[in-house]
Amino acid sequence: MCSQKTLLRIFNKGVTFPSKQHEIVHKITQNLINSSNHNYFKPNNTELHSMISYITPHVTYCVLSDPILQPHSCLTFFHFLKTQHSDISLKPDLKAHLILISRLFEARKFATMKSILNGVVNDSEIRCPVSGIVDLVDEFEPHFVEKLFDMLFRVCSDNRLFEEAIRVYDYAEEKGLVIEERSCFVLLMALKRCREVELCLRFFRRMVESDGIEIRVQSLTLVVDVLCRKGEVEKAKELMDELVGKGMVKPTVFTYNTLLNAYVGRKDQKGVDEILRLMEKEQVVFSVATYSILIQWYSISSNIEEAEKIFEEMRQRNMPMDVYVYSSMISWNCRLGNMKRAFALFDEMTQRDIAPNAHTYGALIGGVCKAGQMEAAEILLEEMQSKGLDLNLVIFNTMIDGYCKRGMMDEALKLQAIMEKKGLNSDVFTYNILANGLCKLHRFDEAKCILNSMAEKGVEPNVVTFTTFIEIYCKEGNLAEAERFFMDMEKRGKVPNIVTYNTLIDAYCKKEKVKQAHTVKSEMINKGFLPDVYTYSSLIHGECIVGRVDDALKLFNEMGLKGIAGNVATYTSIISGLSKEGRADEAFKLYDEMMKMGLTPDDRVFAALVGSLHKPLTHADLKQNE
Numbered sequence: 001m002c003s004q005k006t007l008l009r010i011f012n013k014g015v016t017f018p019s020k021q022h023e024i025v026h027k028i029t030q031n032l033i034n035s036s037n038h039n040y041f042k043p044n045n046t047e048l049h050s051m052i053s054y055i056t057p058h059v060t061y062c063v064l065s066d067p068i069l070q071p072h073s074c075l076t077f078f079h080f081l082k083t084q085h086s087d088i089s090l091k092p093d094l095k096a097h098l099i100l101i102s103r104l105f106e107a108r109k110f111a112t113m114k115s116i117l118n119g120v121v122n123d124s125e126i127r128c129p130v131s132g133i134v135d136l137v138d139e140f141e142p143h144f145v146e147k148l149f150d151m152l153f154r155v156c157s158d159n160r161l162f163e164e165a166i167r168v169y170d171y172a173e174e175k176g177l178v179i180e181e182r183s184c185f186v187l188l189m190a191l192k193r194c195r196e197v198e199l200c201l202r203f204f205r206r207m208v209e210s211d212g213i214e215i216r217v218q219s220l221t222l223v224v225d226v227l228c229r230k231g232e233v234e235k236a237k238e239l240m241d242e243l244v245g246k247g248m249v250k251p252t253v254f255t256y257n258t259l260l261n262a263y264v265g266r267k268d269q270k271g272v273d274e275i276l277r278l279m280e281k282e283q284v285v286f287s288v289a290t291y292s293i294l295i296q297w298y299s300i301s302s303n304i305e306e307a308e309k310i311f312e313e314m315r316q317r318n319m320p321m322d323v324y325v326y327s328s329m330i331s332w333n334c335r336l337g338n339m340k341r342a343f344a345l346f347d348e349m350t351q352r353d354i355a356p357n358a359h360t361y362g363a364l365i366g367g368v369c370k371a372g373q374m375e376a377a378e379i380l381l382e383e384m385q386s387k388g389l390d391l392n393l394v395i396f397n398t399m400i401d402g403y404c405k406r407g408m409m410d411e412a413l414k415l416q417a418i419m420e421k422k423g424l425n426s427d428v429f430t431y432n433i434l435a436n437g438l439c440k441l442h443r444f445d446e447a448k449c450i451l452n453s454m455a456e457k458g459v460e461p462n463v464v465t466f467t468t469f470i471e472i473y474c475k476e477g478n479l480a481e482a483e484r485f486f487m488d489m490e491k492r493g494k495v496p497n498i499v500t501y502n503t504l505i506d507a508y509c510k511k512e513k514v515k516q517a518h519t520v521k522s523e524m525i526n527k528g529f530l531p532d533v534y535t536y537s538s539l540i541h542g543e544c545i546v547g548r549v550d551d552a553l554k555l556f557n558e559m560g561l562k563g564i565a566g567n568v569a570t571y572t573s574i575i576s577g578l579s580k581e582g583r584a585d586e587a588f589k590l591y592d593e594m595m596k597m598g599l600t601p602d603d604r605v606f607a608a609l610v611g612s613l614h615k616p617l618t619h620a621d622l623k624q625n626e
Contacts, residue, residue, distance in 0.1 A: 024054050025062045032063070032073040055081075055090055064099045071107040074100055094120065094132045105144055110151075117148075117155050121164065130156070130167050146177045153179050157187040160194060166203070178212045185219050192226055200226055208243070215248050221255045228262035233271065236262070253279075253287045260290065264297045272297060288314075292325050299332035307332065321352065327360040334367030342367055358384070362395050369402025374411075377402055393424050397433060404437025412437060428454065432464045444472045463489070467500040474507035482507060498524065502534045509542025517542055533559070537570040544577030552577050568599050572608075579608035 060081065064074050078100050081090050092100070097120050104113040120129050133152065137145045149172050156165035165187055172179050184207050191200035204223045207213050220243055227236035237259060243249045256279050263271030279286070286294075291314050298307035311329055314321060326349040333342040342364060349356060361384040368376040377399055385391065396419040403412035412434060416426060431454045438447035451465055466489040473482035486504060489496060501524040508517035517539060521531060536559045543552035556574050559566060566574075571594040578587040587609055594601060 025059055025066075028059075028063050028077065029066050029069060032069055032077060057093055057096065060092060060096050061099060064096060064103065071103045071109055071112075074103050075112070094126055094129065095136055097126075098133065098136055101148065102140065102144060105147060114151055114155060117151055118159070121152075121155055121159055121161060130164050130171075134171055142177075145175075146172070149177055150179050150183050154183045154186050157183070157190045160190055162187070162191065162194075162196065162199060169203075169206075173210070181207070181213050181216055181219065184213060185216070185222070188219055188222050192222060197226055197230055208248070215243065217249050217252050217255060220249050220251065221258055224255055225258045228258055233259065233262045233266065233268075237271075237274075251282075251284075253284050253290060256284055257287065257289050257293060261293050264293055264300070267300060269301075288319055288322060288325065291319060292328060295325065295328050295332075299328065299335075302336070304332060304336060304338070321349070321354065323349070323354050323357050323360065326354060327357065327363060330360055331363035334363045334370070337367070337371065339367050339371060355387075358389050358392060358395070361389065362392070362398065365395055366398045369398055369405075372402070372406055374399075374402050374406060374408065391419075391422070391424075393419075393427060393430075396424060397427075397429050400430060401433045401437075404433055404440075407437070407441060409434075409437055409441060409443070426457070426459070428459050428462050428465065431459060432462070432468060435465075435468045439468065439472060439475070442475075444476055447472055461494070463494050463497055463500065466494055467497070467503060470500060471503050474503055477511075479507060479511060479513075496527075498529045498532060498535075501529060502532070502538065505535060506538040506541075509538045509545065512542070512546050514539070514542040514546055514548075531564075533564050533567050533570060536564065537567065537573060540570060540577075541573040544573050544580075549574075549577040549581055549583070565597065566594075566599075568594075568602065571599060572602065572605050575605055576608040584609070 060077075063069070063077055078092055078096070081092050081096075097116060101113050101116055104110075104116065120126055120133075123129070126132065130152070133148070137148065140148075149168055153165055153168040153172070156162075156168060169179055171177075184203070188200055188204060191197075191203065201223065204219065207215060207219065220240065224236040224240055227233070227239065240251055240255060240259070244251065256275055260272065260275045263275060278284075279290075291310055294310045295307045298304070298310065307329065311325070314325065326345055330342045330345050333339070333345065346356065346360070346364060349360075361380055365377050365380050365384075368374075368380065381391070381395070381399065384395075396415065400412045400415050400419075403409070403415065416430060416434065419430075420426060431450055435447040435450045438444070438450065447468070451461070451469060454461055454465065466485055469485045470482045470489075473479070473485065482504065486496065486500070489500070501520055504520050505517045505524075508514065508520065521535060521539065524531065524535070536555055540552045540555050543549070543555065552574055556566070556570070559570070571590060575587045575590050575594075578584075578590070591601065591605065591609060594605075
């Protein structure tokens with residue numbers, strides 16, 4: 001690196017100093033050497049202030065580059081100049097900053113050096129700092145220049161000055177200087193945090209194609225994660241394979257976990273199997289995160305047995321179980337209704353001093369609410385509060401839904417009021433849950449009030465909201481209003497779902513408007529929705545009501561051809577229709593079929609069958625018997 005004498009020669013070349021300035025340089029230098037006299041640079045020093053007008057940039061350069069001064073003394077003088085707000089001409093310029101940085105580099109004061117460089121790139125009075133530094137560094141020794149630009153690259157990255165960082169990289173590449181891979185990782189991380197995905201990917205490709213950068217697995221894993229989050233999992237896998245194939249990097253368990261998690265999120269069985277095969281081939285030891293991902297995968301696949309095997313394997317390997325592993329196992333057992341197992345896991349985690357979190361309690365509360373055990377849900381809610389865990393909107397909505405399903409509307413509405421007192425505003429799900437609960441109890445006016453209050457609270461209705469309104473008006477027999485809501489729904493950009501269509505179809509059929517019901521079915525198919533058992537059951541019921549039993553049978557057979565199994569409502573409608581026409585043999589045949597399917601007939605079926613035996617034969621029946 002350049003010596004201080006060389007610095008003096010470089011920055012003072014061709015400059016003639018008046019004797020007064022020589023005197024000032026000498027006086028400042030002597031006072032700086034005398035460390036006990038640092039008070040000399042306090043704002044109230046009248047002698048120093050009398051000399052301020054003679055401190056030119058060249059005086060500054062001379063003082064900062066004087067070989068007899070220690071770096072800390074140079075800093076004292078530098079900070080004195082920085083604090084002279086009244087005189088802009090005294091402020092250290094870019095050249096002064098560089099001289100000081102070079103002195104700090106020689107003294108290995110890297111943290112201070114970075115702090116000064118950070119001030120340069122954030123100083124609004126120093127325009128185009130990167131270009132300016134490029135113009136000034138030619139006289140410096142290459143090793144210092146390389147380290148300077150590496151640090152400048154990091155500083156620009158930290159400050160999210162991505163264009164400036166790329167300029168630094170371009171200059172370094174042009175001059176054959178090396179930007180360290182760790183510094184490149186700093187830029188990649190900053191780009192990822194700022195969601196500058198394309199720039200992040202382009203820069204990593206430059207890193208890969210550069211001869212001077214050795215790619216570390218951390219950088220690869222970061223870019224693989226960026227691609228996976230973007231939904232380009234195949235590209236991420238191809239990138240990993242490319243770098244492995246070139247012998248540039250060896251993936252770690254973190255890299256494989258990133259891909260594994262992405263494939264699990266996409267429910268991609270082939271992708272999951274491929275990553276597990278690679279991990280086995282490379283003898284990569286599973287981490288806690290790997291096991292957590294696999295537990296999630298087998299749970300999503302409803303393969304709880306495999307999830308339990310993975311969980312047991314963790315135990316056997318004495319893996320450090322955490323709250324996320326237990327919460328995942330508890331959650332999936334709750335979803336499958338295995339509440340005994342879920343509570344056993346909950347007890348086990350507390351015995352291991354693993355504190356349950358809001359997600360753990362939320363899963364248990366959801367499970368017991370689904371089972372209709374609201375008293376147990378209340379106990380869990382109280383326990384959760386006693387442990388200082390915040391109740392979130394999801395847990396409140398789960399509890400409200402549990403009350404609504406049990407017809408406990410007063411409790412549900414009270415809980416909504418408590419929730420809002422706690423500062424949690426009801427969302428569209430809260431309103432929909434309450435409205436549906438009221439509908440089941442035929443409290444239609446209250447349901448409409450709940451849904452109408454959404455607009456007053458500024459909550460945007462969704463497809464469920466509109467469908468609930470349509471259902472209410474259909475049950476009230478007001479088809480005109482239901483149709484109006486259906487049209488308004490589409491005007492407002494809310495796409496009807498199959499439940500919306502089925503609600504209308506059912507209402508038309510019950511009003512004996514079967515032709516309109518079929519029109520809605522056709523529209524539904526054109527919109528990409530396939531009729532389900534509820535669609536066919538409604539239409540079969542409608543055809544039977546209007547006495548077109550043969551048309552109902554055609555629909556029933558169409559269901560079978562499409563692989564749609566009938567339910568109790570389907571069989572009840574068709575058996576009732578056949579029974580009314582005295583077609584007892586056909587009715588009893590369907591009854592037997594219903595029983596073989598494990599469906600439990602209700603009183604309507606038995607009444608219809610009995611009625612079919614006493615139905616007088618029609619003229620057509622007598623002729624057929626003859």
